[in-house]
Amino acid sequence: MRNQIGQTASQRWPTEIRLSSDKRQLNVRFDDGTVTSITAELLRVESPSAEVQGHGVGQKTTPGGKRNVTISRIDPVGNYAVRLAFSDGHDTGLFTWETLHDYGQQHDRLMADYEKRLNEMGQNRG
Numbered sequence: 131m132r133n134q135i136g137q138t139a140s141q142r143w144p145t146e147i148r149l150s151s152d153k154r155q156l157n158v159r160f161d162d163g164t165v166t167s168i169t170a171e172l173l174r175v176e177s178p179s180a181e182v183q184g185h186g187v188g189q190k191t192t193p194g195g196k197r198n199v200t201i202s203r204i205d206p207v208g209n210y211a212v213r214l215a216f217s218d219g220h221d222t223g224l225f226t227w228e229t230l231h232d233y234g235q236q237h238d239r240l241m242a243d244y245e246k247r248l249n250e251m252g253q254n255r256g
Contacts, residue, residue: 141227141228142160142161142162142164142227142228142231143160143161143227144158144159144160144161144227144230145159145160145161146158146159147204147212149201149204152200153170153200153201153202153217154169154170154171154200154201155167155168155169155170156168156169156170156173156201156204156214156230158230158231158234160227160231164231164234164235166230166231166233166234166235166237167234167237168230168233168234168237169237169241170199170200170201170216171196171197171199171241171255172233172237172240172241172244173201173214173216173223173225173233174193174196174199174216174218174220175192175193175196175244176233176240176244177214177220177222177223177225178223178224178225178226178229179220179222179223179224180222181220181222181223182223192244192247192248192251192253194248194251194253194254194255194256195253195254195255195256196218196255196256197255197256198256199216199217199218200216200217201214201215201216201217202215202216202217203215203221207224210226210227211224211225211226211227211229212224212225212230213225
C-alpha cells in the first residue's frame with residue numbers, strides 16, 4: 131500500500147533528527163512514535179558503507195578505537211537517508227530511515243556484538 135508520495139505503509143519516516151550538543155548522540159523521532167538515541171560510536175562502527183560492511187559476505191570490518199568519535203556533519207540524501215560525517219574523517223555511509231530505526235531499536239545488542247568482536251581481535255573501543 132502506498133500513500134500519495136510513494137511511501138509504503140511499512141516504512142518509518144523521521145519527524146525529527148537532532149544531534150546532541152556534544153555531537154556523540156543522534157536522536158531520531160519517527161512518525162510511528164518511536165524515539166531512538168544512537169551513539170556516534172555505534173553509527174561509525176556499524177556504518178552501512180563498503181569500508182565497514184565490505185562488498186560481500188564475510189568482508190565486514192570491525193574498526194577499533196572509536197569510543198570518542200563524534201558526528202561532524204549530517205547531510206540529507208534525497209527523501210530516504212542521511213550521510214553522516216564523523217570526526218575521524220569517515221563519511222561514506224548512507225543511513226536510511228529504516229537503518230536508523232533498526233540501529234536505535236537494537237542499540238544495546240549491536241554494541242555488545244561490537245565489543246565481542248573487538249575482544250576476539252584483541253582490540254578495544256579506545
